[in-house]
Amino acid sequence: MLTEKIIDQLNTENKRIISRIISKVEEGNSGSVEILKMLHSKTGKAYRIGITGPPGAGKSTLTNQLTKLYRKEGKTVGIIAVDPTSPFTGGALLGDRVRMNEIGNDRGVFIRSMASRGSLGGLSKKSIDAADVLDAAGYDFIIFETVGVGQSELDIAKAADTTVVVLVPESGDSIQAMKAGLMEIADFFVLNKSDRPGADSALMSLQTILMLRDHDEKSWLPQILKTVAQENKGIEEVAAEIERHKKYLNESNLLLEKRKRNVNVRVQEIVDKTIITEIWNNERLGYLNEKSGQIISGEISPYQMAEEILNNYKKNITLNE
Ligand SMILES: Nc1nc2c(ncn2[C@@H]2O[C@H](COP(=O)(O)OP(=O)(O)OP(=O)(O)O)[C@@H](O)[C@H]2O)c(=O)[nH]1
Ligand SMILES: [Mg+2]
Incomplete structure (x- = not known):
């Protein structure tokens, strides 16, 4: 069968095939479902990182630098940039393309921009489906970049093993983050643009907010890391914190728990949507x-x-x- 043949060729060396399969999967029809069923047994190996935060916080710049670091370590990276397609720009943001061009030409990096507007729950379902394709292709890391503003964007925490919330020193940013529910989903925070004035006081107010949360010795306490992504400062620390969180999840068996919870939600969503369409x-x-x-x-x-x-x-x- 044609599809099987294509899936056999699915690997990180073959970006054209990856693109083709993701496009097929994005169509969301019965053919897409067949493909996703077939490649499922190849998934589960990639580590999934969610990078979210307010518009312009430096998510793409951070993703770019983190990816370069992983590449130096010989790891491959698949990136899914979810654009909150505004009715004004009507598509993928040009800025992202420009900023990510550099790594986009790297053989070990695959970047896909997806619009979040449109189909019912399109954001989570389609980006998770695309991540499965990248996982099956064999990427070591999958990074989701989403703008954390609305509730639906919080879904990304359900798709990621580690969720990084990027904030900037501008006053009120942490309050905004709290309102948007970003505090709950963060496994750790990155205070980017720390070259700007007010970085230290922003760090302190964030710390104060975090201290108010319930925690004990055993539970994971989200840290705040300062970065200047533009100047590649603090990126190694970010990678190390991701690694520390991954280790914590593995050792406490929480990774499996988390993935189980997420897959339950995912199956329920698939069933819900199928029934709605049928009715x-x-x-x-x-x-x-x-x-x-x-x-x-x-x-x-x-x-x-x-x-x-x-x-x-x-x-x-x-x-x-
Ligand atoms: N001063 C300063 N500027 C930065 C830093 N990191 C990124 N920028 C700049 O901030 C702007 C936004 O960066 P992006 O990486 O596109 O931010 P983003 O969060 O991906 O933006 P959206 O995807 O549009 O929400 C760009 O002009 C970057 O060059 C930093 O550490 N310090
Ligand atoms: Mg961006």
């Missing part, structure tokens, strides 16, 4: 549309309508069995 076929949508006037006028209650649609769905399943 809302054109026929039922049309029927609902036809009857909505009667719901407004009070003849049928929304619950009665919902029951009718669900019963019709269940009846059809029984008939198909």
Whole structure:
């Protein structure tokens, strides 16, 4: 079969095949599902890192430097940059392309930009699917870069083994982060742009916020690392902290726990989406549309309508069995 042949050629040396498979997977149709099923047995080896934080914090610059460091160690890196496609720019951010160009030409690095807007829950599902392709291809590290602003972006913590939250010294940044729920998902913080004034006081206020959290001797306490990503300062420490967290997860058996929890959510999401698509076929949508006037006028209650649609769905399943 054609697909099997393509999957056999899936390795880090073959970027064109990787691109092709990710594009196929992005289509989100039955062909995509077949591919994902086939490559699943090859996944599970890559270590997944999530890098998130406010817009412009230096996530891409940090990703770029971290990747260069991993490459020096002979490791391969797959990067998924999730753009919160704004209706104004309407696509991948040019800046990322420019900043990541340098590593993009490296044989051991693969970069894919994905839009987060669009399909239902598109962000988490598609980026995790793409990460599976990169994992199966054999990349040692997979880095997700997402802008941490909305709730859906927090999903990235469910896809990553280690989540790094990047902040900058600008006042109020840590408060913003707390509001956006970034505090809960951080395995550690990077205070980037530490060359800017106010870095030390930002560090202190972040530390104060972190101290307020519940913790004991055994639990993991997120650290704050200062970096100047632009000047490649503090990057080795970031890599070391990722390694320390990875070791902690492995030794406490939490990596398996975390991955189990994530896979449960993932399967539930797949089931949810499949059922929704199955229920809302054109026929039922049309029927609902036809009857909505009667719901407004009070003849049928929304619950009665919902029951009718669900019963019709269940009846059809029984008939198909
Ligand atoms: N002063 C200073 N500037 C930096 C540092 N790191 C990155 N920058 C600059 O900050 C700007 C934004 O950097 P990016 O790496 O694109 O930030 P980002 O978080 O990926 O941005 P988005 O993906 O657009 O949210 C760029 O102009 C960088 O050159 C740093 O440590 N210090
Ligand atoms: Mg970026």
